[in-house]
Amino acid sequence: QSVLTQPPSASGTPGQRVTISCSGSSSNMGIYTVNWYQQLPGTAPKLLIYSDNQRPSGVPARFSGSKSGTSASLAISGLQSEDEGDYYCSAWEDSLDGPVFGGGTKLTVL
Amino acid sequence: QAQLQQSGPGLVKASETLSLTCTVSGVSLRSYYWSWFRQSPGKGLEWIGYVYYSGSANYNPSLKSRVSISIDTSKSQFSLKLNSVTAADTAMYYCSRDRGNWGSDYWGQGTTVIVSA
Numbered sequence: 001q002s003v004l005t006q007p008p009s010a011s012g013t014p015g016q017r018v019t020i021s022c023s024g025s026s027s028n029m030g031i032y033t034v035n036w037y038q039q040l041p042g043t044a045p046k047l048l049i050y051s052d053n054q055r056p057s058g059v060p061a062r063f064s065g066s067k068s069g070t071s072a073s074l075a076i077s078g079l080q081s082e083d084e085g086d087y088y089c090s091a092w093e094d095s096l097d098g099p100v101f102g103g104g105t106k107l108t109v110l
Numbered sequence: 111q112a113q114l115q116q117s118g119p120g121l122v123k124a125s126e127t128l129s130l131t132c133t134v135s136g137v138s139l140r141s142y143y144w145s146w147f148r149q150s151p152g153k154g155l156e157w158i159g160y161v162y163y164s165g166s167a168n169y170n171p172s173l174k175s176r177v178s179i180s181i182d183t184s185k186s187q188f189s190l191k192l193n194s195v196t197a198a199d200t201a202m203y204y205c206s207r208d209r210g211n212w213g214s215d216y217w218g219q220g221t222t223v224i225v226s227a
Contacts, residue, residue: 002154033211044218044220050215056215098168
């Protein structure tokens, strides 16, 4: 049982826009920002979005994040086949003084 | 550009100690947290703990009684030790540079650790 809640799966066709949701609580997303990771098959996680909506250098602008209260979303526009993989949301957890994660959303490009 | 290179055995016997090292290049260990995570087969990510460059550490309570993370700034390395392992500790283990609230921006390549009977 993950601390943050994500849908287990999402899908879209090439060129479409898809969104992945993430919900938390007052002890994590309610007071800290949200980060998103992309994990392509057989690879390590990659930081995709940090601080709710900031993209690290090299991450395409078609990836965007937003947050309101204890809910957040990752949006991917202009979906491409190479976007297929797992996406995880994460936030700092006050009680742990460490990060917690969602269970991950498997994105399929149809 | 930071690079994190993991090393350590991929097979550990049950009840023994899992030991992994992460060697950092391209950046200083100063002023960051350095974390370990794991991912059980087909499962999500679990934070194990972090060590600060000063040597202070914090661990996930679910593993706290069995885990130790240390840092050697002179060698640009930090290490994970998990004792009394069981089959439940079989997982892919990752090290990372952790910016706390801002997430982990550099990751090691991952080490598959299998706990054998």
